[in-house]
Amino acid sequence: MNNAIVIGAGIAGLATSIRLAIKGYKVKVFEANAYPGGKLSSFKLGEYRFDAGPPLFTMPHLVTQLFEMAGVNPKAHFDYEKKEVACHYFWSDQTKFKAYADRNLFLDEINKVFNEPKEKVEEYLKRAKKKYDLTHSLFLENSLHKIKTYLSYDTIDAITKLNCLDLFKTLHQVNEKTFSSPQLIQLFDRYASYNGSDPYQTSGIMTLIQHLEGYYGTFIPKKGMVSITQALYDLAIILGVEFHFNSPVTEIKVVSKAVQGVLVKSEYFQADIVVSNMDVYPTYKKLLPNLKPPNKTLNQERSSSAVIFYWGIEKSFSELELHNVFFSDDYKNEFVEIFKNQKIGDDPTIYINITSKDVPSDAPKGSENWFVLINAPADHGQDWDEIVDKLRKQIILKLSKELKTPIEPLIACEEILTPPLIQKKTQSHMGALYGASSNNSMAAFLRHPNFSSSTKNLYFCGGSVHPGGGIPLCLLSAKIVDELIPKAS
Ligand SMILES: Cc1cc2nc3c(=O)[nH]c(=O)nc-3n(C[C@H](O)[C@H](O)[C@H](O)COP(=O)(O)OP(=O)(O)OC[C@H]3O[C@@H](n4cnc5c(N)ncnc54)[C@H](O)[C@@H]3O)c2cc1C
Structure with a gap:
């Protein structure tokens, strides 16, 4: 051998x-x-x-x-x-939220922006940590298909504490039951998209994804x-x-x-x-x-895919950071469109990644490299040219409004990635x-x-x-x- x-x-x-x-x-x-x-x-x-x-x-x-x-x-x-701010969030009613890596700053900001008691959020985060601690060995670090995994202490411990895992509730149900602010619920629901799932269907155990980001932090390779x-x-x-x-x-x-x-x-x-x-x-x-x-x-069922616009932008936006999310007004509909109707809704959530904020050589001085990602259904043979054409107009309109700057004239160069291209490039x-x-x-x-x-x-x-x-x-x-x-x- x-x-x-x-x-x-x-x-x-x-x-x-x-x-x-x-x-x-x-x-x-x-x-x-x-x-x-x-x-x-x-x-x-x-x-x-x-x-x-x-x-x-x-x-x-x-x-x-x-x-x-x-x-x-x-x-x-x-x-x-390590990033001090994991992500900047924006809503169409002008609400803005910075997800600080520091736990106390994070809790203070949640209290300030969403008026949610700190203790409640802390309890939620502790429960997410418990889910991770109980299951990471079983679900993430061992084969689920070997009998010896089930005979380990960690597995038996997880099984005896099944009710802590929120396995049979959806992520959205857990978030909705815990918080009263719809915007904070939407923010915590978003973690389902980290594995291409729907917060209204995926299990409540997925609060542990937030734990991975919040507890261990987010990083940028230099x-x-x-x-x-x-x-x-x-x-x-x-x-x-x-x-x-x-x-x-x-x-x-x-x-x-x-x-x-x-x-x-x-x-x-x-x-x-x-x-x-x-x-x-x-x-x-x-x-x-x-x-x-x-x-x-x-x-x-396949996980979600994405449409990505790579834009060279001839301007620098001080209100944006490395990771930025512009939420849709109707999150539920966004996921119904993706997973049930195999479409992209009219008001999708927009994620913008700008590495030139941290790696200045990634864009010319005074400019930025925007990676604009929209969650999309997997490829079922949809007309992607038509989808991309409509989507591009919608997101330029939304971003121009929210950033109070016409975006189209700032786009110096462009490349587009679609689900069929992702399949073609990586199988x-x-x-x-x-x-x-x-x-x-x-x-x-x-x-x-x-x-x-x-x-x-x-x-x-x-x-x-x-x-x-x-x-x-x-x-x-x-x-x-x-x-x-x-x-x-
Ligand atoms: C747009 C986008 C955004 C994402 N966002 C995130 C994120 O923010 N954070 C995160 O952690 N993950 C994210 N992911 C997911 C992450 O990128 C993937 O889970 C991960 O990179 C997959 O790695 P892999 O090793 O499975 O294989 P892949 O990257 O899929 O590579 C498979 C390789 O196998 C090669 N190959 C296929 N068939 C053959 C063959 N017959 N012979 C030889 N070679 C072959 C392909 O050419 C390819 O190079 C994202 C993915 C995409 C596309």
């Missing part, structure tokens, strides 16, 4: 390659694109630099841990700062989000991982229910272990033609950002496991399998895969 192949150099594929190299495997990574990182990549439009995908960075220790495991100083490759990819790629190279770019795997070879290797554009590469970082849906449908796919798992089924949605209380148990139960030595990592999408969970999927694979012999 010596040769390991990883299919895809997304964040989870990179982390898996590092872990397997540390374990003593000779690791080859085959990547369809010409660059590593998958969704976590970057591009330039003239003098403006943009991170193409995830703008929010939490739990940086999951990145630095990989360097420590390899005995390499992380500081030499990767530097980041050279932009893409430096996470660059740092892990550099570490993999140091550890001797061999990368093959422009090399799409076309088949995983299985003989007598065990993997033998992969085909890359009809060239065969032998492997004792194969880990797929490709979305699990096309892994089965395209790479494993002779294996019966687990259709029930694969056909679950994510239907362009979903986080694999399956978590729109029911059993969602965690319904994700595909990190191993194949029918094929020996076949494993899965990344946002479409357990424990879920987003950078931290993708890195944890690599950790779980690592723990499932024996040391090289």
Whole structure:
């Protein structure tokens, strides 16, 4: 047992390659694109630099841990700062809220802006922490599909305290029951979108997402989000991982229910272990033609996707920060449109990320690089040209009104990303950002496991399998895969 192949150099594929190299495997990574990182990549439009995908960075220790495991100083490759304000929120009635990282400032600001008693908010945050403390080992750090997970003390403890988890209420119900300010309820409901779900359907356990942001903080890598990819790629190279770019795997070879290797554009590469970082849906449908796919798992509802406008803006807005949210007036309708009607409503919530606030070289002086993200349904064959055309007009109108400045004349350059393009660039089924949605209380148990139960030595990592999408969970999927694979012999 010596040769390991990883299919895809997304964040989870990179982390898996590092872990397997540390374990003593000779690791080859085959990547369809010409660059590593998958969704976590970057591009330039003239003098403006943009991170193409995830703008929010939490739990940086999951990145630095990989360097420590390899005995390499992380500081030499990767530097980041904690943000004092996690996000700036705006409502159409001119209400503004700064989500301070400091707990006391956060509580004071909530009391000032929403008139919500501090003790009530503190109680809510404590309960969210308890949910995380009780479940992170079970749901995030171990395979849910191995009996030994259920025999651990942590799991038994979580099961005896099931009623604290709000599993069978929705996130919105928990928030609505706790707070009286509709705007604060909307703010806490928003955390469902961090895993591409609907706050009116996803389980109340998801208050723990707010805990991850509020308790551990939000961070900005000093050279932009893409430096996470660059740092892990550099570490993999140091550890001797061999990368093959422009090399799409076309088949995983299985003989007598065990993997033998992969085909890359009809060239065969032998492997004792194969880990797929490709979305699990096309892994089965395209790479494993002779294996019966687990259709029930694969056909679950997709998470939301996004339409992103990357704009070079020839002005600097002092009221904006790194993360900014302009809420819609009818949040419920926004999610009905996305998940039921597979559309984008007329007044969507707008998220704007501006890395040039923290990394000035990302835009020319006096200008800003805007990454404007609108939650969208997964791709069901909608007419995206028509949707984008209408959406662009709506959001320019809304932002011009709220920022009291006509935005259209300030747009110096533009690039647009849609769900079909997300699928084309990364193979994510239907362009979903986080694999399956978590729109029911059993969602965690319904994700595909990190191993194949029918094929020996076949494993899965990344946002479409357990424990879920987003950078931290993708890195944890690599950790779980690592723990499932024996040391090289
Ligand atoms: C617009 C956007 C915003 C997001 N916002 C956030 C955020 O703020 N915070 C956060 O934590 N997460 C966010 N996410 C989610 C996060 O980006 C993903 O969960 C994560 O990056 C997925 O990583 P991954 O390792 O699963 O694989 P991916 O990034 O999907 O990469 C998979 C790789 O596999 C390659 N591949 C596929 N098929 C083959 C094949 N047959 N052969 C070889 N290579 C193949 C692809 O080319 C790709 O490089 C966002 C995502 C997007 C797109």
